[in-house]
Amino acid sequence: MxxxxxxxxxxxxxxxxxxxxxxxxxxxxxxxxxxxxxxxxxxxxxxxxxxxxxxxxxxxxxxxxxxxxxxxxxxxxxxxxxxxxxxxxxxxxxxxxxxxxxxxxxxxxxxxxxxxxxxxxxxxxxxxxxxxxxxxxxxxxxxxxxxxxxxxxxxxxxxxxxxxxxxxxxxxxxxxxxxxxxxxAFADRFQIEILGRGGHAALPHQTVDAIVVGAQIVSALQTIVSRNVDPMLPAVVTVGRFRAGDAFNVVAPSAEIWGTVRSFHPDVADLIPRRIEEIVAGICKAYGATYDFQFERRYPxxxxxxxxxxxxxxxxxxxxxxxxxxxxxxxxxxxxxxxxxxxxxxxxxxxxxxxxxxxxxxxxxxxxxxxxxxxxxxxxxxxxxxxxxxxxxxxxxxx
Incomplete structure (x- = not known):
């Protein structure tokens, strides 16, 4: 060198x-x-x-x-x-x-x-x-x-x-x-809390499984960059934390999903949080869960x-x-x-x-x-x- x-x-x-x-x-x-x-x-x-x-x-x-x-x-x-x-x-x-x-x-x-x-x-x-x-x-x-x-x-x-x-x-x-x-890049952060209904693992029909809901959300978030963002504009959506459940035989009543969003273009920076919440709202509704969504615009x-x-x-x-x-x-x-x-x-x-x-x-x-x-x-x-x-x-x- x-x-x-x-x-x-x-x-x-x-x-x-x-x-x-x-x-x-x-x-x-x-x-x-x-x-x-x-x-x-x-x-x-x-x-x-x-x-x-x-x-x-x-x-x-x-x-x-x-x-x-x-x-x-x-x-x-x-x-x-x-x-x-x-x-x-x-x-x-x-x-x-x-x-x-x-x-x-x-x-x-x-x-x-x-x-x-x-x-x-x-x-x-x-x-x-x-x-x-x-x-x-x-x-x-x-x-x-x-x-x-x-x-x-x-x-x-x-x-x-x-x-x-x-x-x-x-x-x-x-x-x-x-x-x-x-x-x-923009360095933004999001937090999602999924509120389901806990219960016995052997009686899932009595519950709303927050882990199942969360897993669907994590998978669906990966489509934002691949299907909603102009492929000529770089962007990243990463889930870095997924926490739920306390026992093997209990359906988790809630789950936490935390992640970060990275992008360069202001329009993309505005699009992604909107799409995240739309996906979360849609999946939660489909499974009978509710949610809390927080998005923090951190560093420009x-x-x-x-x-x-x-x-x-x-x-x-x-x-x-x-x-x-x-x-x-x-x-x-x-x-x-x-x-x-x-x-x-x-x-x-x-x-x-x-x-x-x-x-x-x-x-x-x-x-x-x-x-x-x-x-x-x-x-x-x-x-x-x-x-x-x-x-x-x-x-x-x-x-």
């Missing part, structure tokens, strides 16, 4: 990036509980002389690096939260906490943002404009971007553009994923601004050279960075982080997820190059 030559300042920073990332990985915290993580970040920002606000949306941080030369205001965003997963890796920095793990790369995102902030602060005499670094809680849920936005992190001074990145084990180290327009689709996507691609080609592996990445995964990008032009891009030769290629949200830490320096270099191109300056001679 062809890797870029990083500027000396980033090369020198690499050991610190690894140290920060491993500390955060070792002490993971779930959404809106990132107290130790926030304190760790704040201590370092303070030691570098970077003004910052803490406690935004519970645990979020906003750091502001003000250049000594006039210029635009650009924001960088990194998420800090972990997942409720028991880590299976046997490494020195494995999670110390049961059923809590950084299994999506947020520890790396945080380290990259910290490193970028440190180098910008050290070179603010050459920096044009202002860079706001947003350390956001609860991306995995219930969502920290919206409350940080409501707290005014894009104001005073007003942000003109925003960038974010995601370490990406779906692609090899040395690759970059970026495209204009839709990049990540991530739509990259064309000019900002072009900025990232240009920067990536400068970093990786003529043989740059740039992929027009598009995924059904969701991301609440979309709330920021609905307010100001932005680009959310992917930094390849998998290395199969080292066994660092498990997928995101897997209990053995880990990534090649060489991606940390690449992430800092990409952020710096994007800043240079956005503000029209060069920081190549950084301290």
């Amino acid at each position: 062809a890797l870029p030559t990083l500027r000396p300042a980033v090369q020198a920073l690499q050991p610190e990036l690894v140290t920060w990332r491993r500390h955060i990985h070792k002490y993971p915290e779930l959404g809106f509980r990132e107290e130790q993580t926030a304190a760790y970040i704040s201590q370092r920002l303070k030691s570098w002389g970077i003004p910052h606000q803490t406690g935004i949306a519970h645990t979020g941080i906003l750091a502001t690096i003000t250049g000594e030369q006039p210029g635009p205001t650009l924001a960088l965003r990194a998420d800090m939260d972990a997942l409720p997963i028991q880590e299976a890796n046997e490494v020195e920095y494995r999670s110390c906490l049961p059923n809590t793990m950084h299994a999506c790369g947020h520890d790396g995102h945080t380290a990259i943002a910290m490193g970028t902030a440190k180098l910008l602060q050290q070179n603010r005499q050459r920096l044009k404009g202002t860079i706001k670094v947003i350390f956001q809680p609860a991306e995995e849920g219930p969502g920290g971007a919206k409350p940080m936005l409501e707290a005014g992190v894009l104001k005073n001074p007003d942000v003109e553009g925003i960038l974010g990145l995601h370490l990406w084990n779906n692609r090899p180290l040395g690759s970059i994923g970026v495209k204009s327009g839709p990049s990540m 689709a991530v739509l990259n601004d064309p000019a900002m996507a072009e900025l990232v691609e240009k920067s990536a080609r400068q970093v990786f050279g003529p043989d740059a592996m740039i992929i027009p990445e598009m995924t059904m995964g969701g991301e609440d960075v979309s709330f920021f990008m609905n307010e100001v032009p932005g680009c959310y891009f992917f930094v390849g982080s998998a290395n199969s030769e080292k066994g660092l290629d498990y997928p995101h949200h897997h209990p053995r997820f880990d990534f090649d830490e060489a991606a940390l320096g690449i992430g800092v270099e990409l952020f710096l190059r994007c800043i240079e191109n956005y503000t029209g300056q060069t920081l190549n001679e950084m301290n």
